[in-house]
Amino acid sequence: MAGDSLRILQVLRAPVGGLFRHVADLTRALAAKGHSVGVVVDSMANDAQTEGLLRALEADAVLGIHRLPMPRLFGRADLKTPFAVSALAQKLKIDILHGHGAKGGFYARLAAYGRGKAKVFYTPHGGVLHFPADKASGRLFHRIERLLMSKTSAIIFESRYAEKTYSALIGAPTCRSAVIHNGLRPEEFVPVEPVQGAADFVFVGELRDLKGIFPLVEALSRVSRPDGLPADLVMAGDGPDRAALEARLAELGIAEKVKLVGSRPAREVFAMGRNAVVPSLAESLPYVVMEAAAARLPVISTQVGGIGEIFGPTADSLIPAGNVEALSQAMTNILADPAGAQREMLTRLAHIEAGFSVAHMAQSIEALYLDPQKPAV
Template sequence: MSKKAPALIMLGPDPEARGGIASVQRIWLQAGLLDERPVRVLTTYRDGSALRKLGAFVTALLRFLLLLAAGRVAAVHVHSASNASFRRKSVFLALARLAGKPYVFHLHGGAFDHYYAGASFLERAWVDRTLHGAAVVFTLSEGWANWLRINVGHPDVRVLPNPVLPVTLPAGVAREPATLLFLGRLEDAKGVFVLVKAIARLARKFPDLRAVIAGDGDIRAVRDAAERAGVLDRIETPGWVDGGKKLRLLARAGVFVLPSRFEGLPMSVLEALAAGLPVVASRVGGIPQVVRNGDNGALHEADDVASLASALERVLADPAAARAMGERGRRRVLADYGVERIRALLNAVWDSLMTPASERFAR
């Protein structure tokens, strides 16, 4: 395939960065979803200092301008969340509109409604203009699709779930039924402090209860909260983990927990299910479409300590039932969120957008 052929331009964070969007991009690359057509990936964000982040944005913007000027852009697919993520991507999409290039807006993250509600009149108008300019808007769940249809009114909003690959766990790691695993940013929005309080409620009933709370963010605040709750000796905070370290934690844990206040369709939940873990998670975003009460885990109300403690207790009380939940979850998530389903949904849109306009209108 000639590098000079007009390409699909993919805009998003560095696939090796931390976070859900980067995880999705890694899976797309590993599964070869970008191999069937000319694709150029432009990195608009990198982890690190403010200067490194700015450098990634400016470099991607200059490359995008050069590709537009050279006639080498067929269409654009942008991965976006809220706030700064959206603002960065909206600059590229404004240029795509000026150049008459079709684009897909792919909404990730679970706080876009809060961002939209809190935006000024002018910024909300800019959001509307950006989304209405998209040929297709992808969301992670039907709930988010309905929100966009009602609040933004785009005529073509489609659900594109995050994909998951089979998980091969390392041998020789003993499963600990009473060990909880949290993977995510250590911040209030992810519910980590609610989790610490729930652990304190359950500590007497489950003497072996432990929790591995892994991720970047405010580790000190989590440990201070655990100390105040009297459960610091039950908490491990290894920081950010990936690769083999993450797989060992998935192999060791008995239950995965994600008590977020809001979400899209978390990759961590899909990966935990693919690893055969029962999942206890908040009833927000796209989580209820993959976690089903009593079947492959338990749901609880967000920001509610009592509700989370009750959900955890139901799963921890019967380790054999929890293992069966995990196995059901593994089978279902690989069937419903496998890569081939995502490939078909993506190709239908990309093939349409990358067809020359003259051919589209002649049909």
């Protein structure tokens, strides 16, 4: 390592979703700080979308984007890929190996065997936490986690919720651990102005039961504006329960009050509504809650996963998951008192600006890289 300039290899499996967004944001921020970064991804996840995302990252990943076979579950490649990652790390003279997700963490830590120089970091991102302890696959992954702790310089959790869940399933980390929240880019804090005729509410997410779409539309059917007219909703996204959702809207008689606009960029959709609703039945640390709040939308959400950490001083307004009555009341209240909703939004925004920016995330992770024993920023 030359001074404080590090040579870093980020290891993950599929370059999609929130996990890849985190790695991409971290790679760009670390590159801007003068570090040299490379990325290892699954060679089998190479559709048009992933290729486009990886090409966009090439300029900041100066140590290259490397593709190696990484099966989702166990496969033959699991016997070879750790050696390939180790050889790559030696060739690139890597100082820091950082594995993301169950497979990325598995490969990064196995690759460190025999390499005394490199520090090894691991961020679960849910990953291994999704494997239940009452199934053989879960027990195997959890046992591997315990064995690999001795090769881990630090485990970085994206939320206190993830840290708590990890400790309950696997055991308290025997290595250093830190909670460092995911963050938003500066442009995501630019206010979004609602378009003319914006709906009362907007939902952005996958159209599946786990996202709370059915309690949402049932709650909407009970909500009226202060002038007595029924409230309306824009829903963006697609998913396996779209047909069932459309059938439910027809049953409730509110199909004309709900506009399904398909998958679109979140900020584009935020402009279509005045208030965001995130009624999920389960989550980890969803970006959409941070994004909506940063765009200056009041947000109604459920008390699941790490959402309370995002809401911070406004967490008392979170509602129980799947509770239609509580959701409809929260939606009615926000329409009845828009000034109060704006005040709460500004309080939440200040909390997110302070602790949920890419700059804060990257600074905290960089500090751990440089000194794993030093408390996180």
